[in-house]
Amino acid sequence: MSKSDLIEKIAEKSNITKSAATEIVNTILASLNEALKNSEDVSLVGFGTFSVQKREERMGRDPKTGSPITIAARNVVKFKPASGLKSLINQSPDSNSSKELS
Template sequence: MNKNELIEHVAKTADISKTAAARAVDAMMGAVTTTLKEDGSVTLVGFGTFSVGKREARRGRDPRTGSVIEIGAARVPKFRPGKGLKEAIN
């Protein structure tokens, strides 16, 4: 499912226009992004938790040349599914 398909599904399920559904989906994604930028986490009970993880700097190899390169430290988004989501797919 891509973003447009999600918007169509939300519009149909909530019986609202696609424009309103698009605003709702964009607002939700914006809220999650903003919270993660501030090192917060977003917990949707029964669905899961979005959080920020830290990846340490490390050495890697350039696949073309085989030379050693330094890969910098990074903050990465993480998602941990909740019990309700796990049960729904099993």
């Protein structure tokens, strides 16, 4: 599902205009980005938790030459799904249509 698909679905299910749904989605994403930028965890109950983790400097290989290179330390975003989401995606296909996350 793309961002535009999500906006369309929100507009349809909430009975609001696409421009209002776009503003809502953009506000949510900006808030998530700001929290993660500040190294805050973002927990969405029933969905999962986004967190920022530091990845240490490590050795790797240049794919072209095979020579060793140093990969710089950096921050990465991790996602840990909630048990409800895990259960939902592991259900049989026929039962998926009747259940949603809340």
